[in-house]
Amino acid sequence: MKKPIDRTDEDADLQLPRELVADLRALYARAAAVPPAVDEAIVAAARDRARDRRVAWIFSRRMVRWIAPAAAAGVAAAAVLLLSVGPRLVREAGAPASGGGGMFAARPGDAYDINGDGHVDILDAYRLSRAIRRGEAADPRLNVNGDEAIDDADVRVVALAAVSLKGADRS
Amino acid sequence: MKRRYVLAILAAAAVVEPGCDSGTRPEQVASGPLRFGAMDVIVDTGAAPLGAYQLTVASETDGVAIVGIEGGDAPAFPEPPYFDPQAIGRNRVILAAFDSSGAPAHGRVRVASVHYSERSDSPAQFQAALQVAADTTGTPIPATISIERVNAHED
Numbered sequence: 001m002k003k004p005i006d007r008t009d010e011d012a013d014l015q016l017p018r019e020l021v022a023d024l025r026a027l028y029a030r031a032a033a034v035p036p037a038v039d040e041a042i043v044a045a046a047r048d049r050a051r052d053r054r055v056a057w058i059f060s061r062r063m064v065r066w067i068a069p070a071a072a073a074g075v076a077a078a079a080v081l082l083l084s085v086g087p088r089l090v091r092e093a094g095a096p097a098s099g100g101g102g103m104f105a106a107r108p109g110d111a112y113d114i115n116g117d118g119h120v121d122i123l124d125a126y127r128l129s130r131a132i133r134r135g136e137a138a139d140p141r142l143n144v145n146g147d148e149a150i151d152d153a154d155v156r157v158v159a160l161a162a163v164s165l166k167g168a169d170r171s
Numbered sequence: 172m173k174r175r176y177v178l179a180i181l182a183a184a185a186v187v188e189p190g191c192d193s194g195t196r197p198e199q200v201a202s203g204p205l206r207f208g209a210m211d212v213i214v215d216t217g218a219a220p221l222g223a224y225q226l227t228v229a230s231e232t233d234g235v236a237i238v239g240i241e242g243g244d245a246p247a248f249p250e251p252p253y254f255d256p257q258a259i260g261r262n263r264v265i266l267a268a269f270d271s272s273g274a275p276a277h278g279r280v281r282v283a284s285v286h287y288s289e290r291s292d293s294p295a296q297f298q299a300a301l302q303v304a305a306d307t308t309g310t311p312i313p314a315t316i317s318i319e320r321v322n323a324h325e326d
Binding site: 122130 | 261271
C-alpha cells in the first residue's frame with residue numbers, strides 16, 4: 001500500500017530551494033521606475049479633480065437652498081435702506097419738506113440780499129415786505145421766485161433762505 | 172425652510188439698519204426716558220420797538236431734538252417764525268420774523284417758543300444767540316436775548 005503524502009504547513013520539508021527563492025526575489029523586488037512626466041501627469045490630474053470637487057460643492061444643494069432666502073434678505077435690506085435714507089435724500093435734493101413749502105438755497109445767496117449789506121437775513125425779507133406794502137417794489141430783481149408778481153411769496157422765499165440751516169452751515 | 176428665510180432677513184437687517192442713517196439724529200444716540208419740554212425765547216429791546224429779529228437756538232446736550240416751533244406774544248409775533256423745517260428732529264434752529272401788525276412791541280417780548288424732546292439723564296441745556304434785531308424801519312438796534320424753560324414731562 002502507498003503511503004499518503006503529508007502536505008501540512010508544519011511540514012519541515014516544505015521549503016523552496018534557495019536558488020528558486022533568490023530568483024523570485026530578484027524578479028519581483030525590483031522597483032518599478034515611474035518616469036517624471038507620468039508622475040506630474042498624475043499629480044495634475046489629482047489637482048484638477050480636487051478643484052472640480054470644490055466648484056461642485058459651491059453649487060451643491062446645500063448652497064442652492066440658501067439662494068432664495070439670500071434674495072429675500074437682499075430685498076429686505078434694500079427696503080430698509082429705501083425707507084430710511086430715501087426721504088432724506090429727497091429733501092437734500094431740494095424738494096420742500098413737509099410744512100416748509102420753500103426753496104432752500106435754490107439760488108445763490110446774493111439774489112436775496114435785498115438791502116445789499118453782504119449777507120442774507122430777515123432784514124432782507126423785512127425790507128422787501130415793507131416795499132411791497134408801500135407799493136415801492138417795482139424793481140424786477142425783487143421778483144426772486146420768478147413768477148408773475150412781486151408779492152409775499154417772494155418775501156417768504158427770502159425769509160426761508162435766511163433761516164436755512166444749509167445756508168448757515170456754508171457761512 | 173422658513174427658518175432660513177427668517178435668519179437671512181434678520182441678518183440683512185442687522186447689517187444694514189445701523190449704518191443707514193449717516194446723519195444720526197441726537198435723539199437716536201442717547202438712552203434714557205423720553206421727556207418733552209418747551210422754552211420761551213425772549214428778546215428785550217428796551218424802549219425801542221422790535222420790528223424784526225433773527226436768532227439761533229441750539230443745544231449741545233446729547234439726545235435733544237427740536238420737535239416744534241410756536242409763535243410768541245400777540246399782536247406783534249403771534250405766528251410761528253420762519254424756520255428751516257429740516258431743523259425739526261435736530262438740535263439747532265434759526266428763527267426769524269418781522270412785525271407786520273403795525274403795533275410793534277418793545278421791551279421784553281416773547282417772540283417764540285421752542286418745543287423739544289430729550290433723552291439725556293440731565294436736563295437739556297440750550298444756548299441762544301441773537302443775530303440781528305431791528306426797529307420798524309429795518310435799522311439794527313441793540314437787544315438782548317434769553318430763554319426760559321417752560322416745563323418738562325416724561326412720556
